[in-house]
Amino acid sequence: MADRRTFLKGSLLATMAMGAAQAQTETGSGVPSPDQWISIIDLDRCDGCQNRAVPACVAACREKNQTRFPEPEKPLKPYWPQRTFEDFSNQRDRIDRLTPYNWIYVEKVSLSDGKTVYAPRRCMHCFDAPCRKICPFGAIDRSEQGAVQIDPDVCFGGAKCRDVCPWQVPQRQAGVGLYLDVAPKFAGGGIMYKCDFCASSLKEGEMPACSSHCPKKAMMFLPLSKAMDKLREIAVGRYVYGLNENGGTATWYVSSVPFETIQEAILKTKKKGVNDGRADFSAIKPKLEESENWAMATLAAPVVALGVAYLVARRRKNQDQAGDRQ
Structure with a gap:
């Protein structure tokens, strides 16, 4: 039995390493697929749905995804370290920030000239997402339509995806996920949650919930080729954010107010070095090469062994259940 367990561990470790290497190769170029979709968010159209208790995009997202929200096992306990x-x-x-239960929020930005800008914020869905590269368990994938999504059945809650995200988008909920089965007192931390671009809807050619429910038509989803044409049409004399940030993203903001001005106002309301679940509009240069180095270091980390332990335990459990049925 000991030899059999050793064989399984070795085989699964090799499989994980091969899968991680393949993911590195697939994401290395950062080139969108022919089926890539883009969301264009027009800040001059968005009014934050001031006549509603909850902005329409936020309410629609919550309604669509409520069955996927975490239900933690309690009491929750700290995990080493x-x-x-x-x-x-x-x-x-709570709707004033990103949380595991709120995947989009509307940032109200008060400018120095007395004007107010409303900015819906969620995952930017980078073409070459650093979060996907750094996850040691391959829990993050990108669909043909460009949806960068986290698999809750694989996520270990280590939060490395949030650390490498320029906007610190993914949010963690403790008391759920694989770490409970592997080492609840030792590592992990739950599951990371974020907007998944309504991946299932885009795959079927349907509009994501946030866009289809926006009363001001401030959020558009278009195939990449049409999105470029639309951007040329509406961005004349205005400013664009997200087109080149972090090597290119699938979320493009258009505004008559410079994003440097919006960023300056946001920073006045944020504490430096604190993850408050609010994304800003900082000028993000590509960190792709750096993220690749982080990813390789992550693959070599001892945490991989915990993933192997889980896979071994799950396989043995499935085998035992299959034997009981025979």
Whole structure:
């Protein structure tokens, strides 16, 4: 039996390494697929749905994804080496930031000239997403339509995706996920959650919930070729954000107010070095080569062994259940 376990561990470790190497190769170019979709968000159109208790895009996203929100096992306990845990389960109605229960929010930005800008914020869906590269378990993938999505059945909650994300988008909920089965007191931390670009809708050629429910038509989803034409049409004399940031993203913002001005106003309301679940509009240069180095270092980390342990345990459980049925 010991030899059999050793064989399984070795085989699974090799499989994981091969899969990670393949993911590195696939994402290395950062070239969008022919089926890539783009969201264009017009900040001059968005009014934050001031006549509603909850902005329409936020409400639509929450309604569509509520069955996928985490239900943590309680009581929650800290996990080594952390002394705390991230728990938003008692803040499910919070809409002023990104949380595991709120995948899009509307940032109200008060400018120095007295004007107000409303900016819907969620995952940018980078063409060459660093979060996808750095995940040691391959929990993050990108669809043909460009949806960068986290698989909750594979995510270990290590939050490296958030660390490498220029906008620190993914948010963690403790008390759910693989770490509970592997080492609940030792590592992990839950599952990371974020907008998935309504991947299932785009795959079927349908509009994502946030866009289809926007009363001001401030959020558009278009195939890449049509999006470029639309951008040329509406961006004349205005400013664009997201087209080149971090090597290119699938979320393009258009505004008559310079994004440097919007960023300056946002920074006045944020504490430096604190992840408050609010993305800003900083000028993000590509960190693709750096993220590749991080990814390789992650693959060599001891945490991989925990993933192997889980896979071995799951396989043995499935085999035992199959034997019981025979």
